[in-house]
Amino acid sequence: MNNQARRETPQVDLNGAVWRKSTRSAQNGACVEVAFPEGAVAMRDSKNPHGSVLLFWPDEWDAFLHGAQGGEFNRP
Template structure:
Protein backbone atom coordinates (compact mmCIF):
# COMPACT_ATOMS: atom_id res chain seq x y z
CA UNK A 1 0.00 0.00 0.00
CA UNK A 2 1.52 3.29 -1.12
CA UNK A 3 0.99 6.41 0.94
CA UNK A 4 1.87 9.87 -0.30
CA UNK A 5 2.97 12.20 2.46
CA UNK A 6 5.27 15.21 2.66
CA UNK A 7 6.13 14.79 -1.02
CA UNK A 8 7.21 11.15 -0.61
CA UNK A 9 5.51 8.02 -1.91
CA UNK A 10 6.00 5.47 0.84
CA UNK A 11 5.21 1.74 0.67
CA UNK A 12 5.25 0.48 4.25
CA UNK A 13 4.52 -3.10 3.17
CA UNK A 14 8.03 -3.21 1.68
CA UNK A 15 9.64 -1.59 4.74
CA UNK A 16 12.46 -3.37 6.54
CA UNK A 17 11.86 -2.42 10.17
CA UNK A 18 14.78 -2.25 12.58
CA UNK A 19 14.94 -1.89 16.34
CA UNK A 20 17.88 -0.36 18.18
CA UNK A 21 20.70 -2.74 18.98
CA UNK A 22 20.49 -1.34 22.53
CA UNK A 23 16.97 -2.72 22.92
CA UNK A 24 16.92 -5.91 24.93
CA UNK A 25 15.11 -9.04 23.72
CA UNK A 26 12.46 -8.64 26.44
CA UNK A 27 12.02 -4.90 26.03
CA UNK A 28 8.39 -4.01 25.36
CA UNK A 29 8.62 -0.24 25.00
CA UNK A 30 10.62 0.12 21.79
CA UNK A 31 10.17 1.86 18.51
CA UNK A 32 11.21 0.54 15.13
CA UNK A 33 12.52 2.56 12.21
CA UNK A 34 12.46 1.95 8.46
CA UNK A 35 14.02 3.97 5.65
CA UNK A 36 11.56 3.82 2.74
CA UNK A 37 11.12 5.85 -0.41
CA UNK A 38 13.51 8.55 0.79
CA UNK A 39 11.52 9.04 4.00
CA UNK A 40 11.91 7.66 7.51
CA UNK A 41 9.05 5.74 9.16
CA UNK A 42 8.72 5.10 12.90
CA UNK A 43 6.31 2.68 14.60
CA UNK A 44 5.62 1.13 18.00
CA UNK A 45 7.19 -2.34 18.14
CA UNK A 46 4.25 -3.60 20.25
CA UNK A 47 1.81 -2.65 17.49
CA UNK A 48 3.46 -3.45 14.15
CA UNK A 49 0.18 -3.18 12.23
CA UNK A 50 -0.67 0.16 13.82
CA UNK A 51 0.08 3.63 12.53
CA UNK A 52 3.52 4.88 11.61
CA UNK A 53 4.96 8.38 11.76
CA UNK A 54 6.67 9.57 8.59
CA UNK A 55 9.59 12.01 8.70
CA UNK A 56 11.57 13.81 6.01
CA UNK A 57 15.36 13.36 6.13
CA UNK A 58 15.72 16.90 7.55
CA UNK A 59 13.19 16.19 10.30
CA UNK A 60 14.95 12.92 11.11
CA UNK A 61 18.35 14.63 11.25
CA UNK A 62 16.95 17.28 13.61
CA UNK A 63 15.49 14.60 15.88
CA UNK A 64 18.67 12.50 15.96
CA UNK A 65 20.77 15.61 16.57
CA UNK A 66 18.50 16.70 19.42
CA UNK A 67 18.67 13.25 21.00
CA UNK A 68 22.45 13.19 20.63
CA UNK A 69 22.71 16.67 22.23
CA UNK A 70 20.51 15.72 25.20
CA UNK A 71 17.62 17.95 24.13
CA UNK A 72 15.09 15.34 25.24
CA UNK A 73 16.78 14.22 28.46
CA UNK A 74 14.63 14.27 31.58
CA UNK A 75 15.85 16.69 34.21
Protein backbone atom coordinates in the same frame (compact mmCIF):
# COMPACT_ATOMS: atom_id res chain seq x y z
CA MET B 1 3.79 30.19 16.90
CA ASN B 2 6.14 28.54 14.43
CA ASN B 3 6.67 30.55 11.24
CA GLN B 4 8.27 27.74 9.25
CA ALA B 5 6.54 26.67 6.06
CA ARG B 6 4.35 23.64 6.61
CA ARG B 7 5.06 20.60 4.46
CA GLU B 8 2.79 17.73 3.64
CA THR B 9 3.50 14.36 5.22
CA PRO B 10 5.69 12.17 3.00
CA GLN B 11 3.71 9.61 1.00
CA VAL B 12 5.54 6.29 0.95
CA ASP B 13 4.95 2.62 0.29
CA LEU B 14 5.88 0.67 3.42
CA ASN B 15 5.41 -2.75 1.80
CA GLY B 16 8.77 -4.43 2.04
CA ALA B 17 10.14 -1.84 4.49
CA VAL B 18 12.96 -3.16 6.66
CA TRP B 19 12.18 -2.26 10.27
CA ARG B 20 15.03 -1.90 12.77
CA LYS B 21 15.23 -1.43 16.51
CA SER B 22 18.09 -0.81 18.86
CA THR B 23 20.16 -3.81 19.90
CA ARG B 24 19.82 -2.39 23.42
CA SER B 25 16.05 -2.87 23.35
CA ALA B 26 14.49 -5.33 25.75
CA GLN B 27 12.81 -8.41 24.31
CA ASN B 28 9.40 -7.51 25.80
CA GLY B 29 8.23 -5.79 22.63
CA ALA B 30 8.10 -2.30 24.14
CA CYS B 31 10.34 -0.73 21.52
CA VAL B 32 10.32 1.84 18.78
CA GLU B 33 11.17 0.56 15.30
CA VAL B 34 12.48 2.67 12.43
CA ALA B 35 12.48 2.07 8.68
CA PHE B 36 14.01 4.15 5.90
CA PRO B 37 11.79 3.91 2.81
CA GLU B 38 12.91 6.09 -0.08
CA GLY B 39 12.39 9.77 0.72
CA ALA B 40 11.17 9.34 4.29
CA VAL B 41 11.78 7.94 7.75
CA ALA B 42 9.06 5.79 9.32
CA MET B 43 8.64 5.01 13.02
CA ARG B 44 6.26 2.58 14.74
CA ASP B 45 5.60 0.80 18.03
CA SER B 46 6.94 -2.77 17.94
CA LYS B 47 4.00 -3.94 20.09
CA ASN B 48 1.63 -2.97 17.28
CA PRO B 49 3.40 -3.51 13.94
CA HIS B 50 0.14 -3.13 11.99
CA GLY B 51 -0.85 0.07 13.80
CA SER B 52 -0.13 3.70 13.08
CA VAL B 53 3.19 4.81 11.63
CA LEU B 54 4.79 8.21 12.08
CA LEU B 55 6.41 9.56 8.91
CA PHE B 56 9.14 12.18 8.80
CA TRP B 57 11.14 13.89 6.11
CA PRO B 58 14.84 12.85 6.29
CA ASP B 59 15.93 16.37 7.31
CA GLU B 60 13.41 16.34 10.18
CA TRP B 61 14.80 12.99 11.36
CA ASP B 62 18.37 14.30 11.11
CA ALA B 63 17.43 17.36 13.19
CA PHE B 64 15.84 15.12 15.83
CA LEU B 65 18.92 12.89 16.02
CA HIS B 66 21.20 15.93 16.22
CA GLY B 67 19.14 17.31 19.10
CA ALA B 68 19.04 13.98 20.92
CA GLN B 69 22.79 13.50 20.56
CA GLY B 70 23.33 17.07 21.76
CA GLY B 71 21.27 16.57 24.92
CA GLU B 72 18.31 18.74 23.90
CA PHE B 73 15.83 16.12 25.12
CA ASN B 74 17.50 15.15 28.39
CA ARG B 75 15.21 15.16 31.39
CA PRO B 76 15.86 17.96 33.89
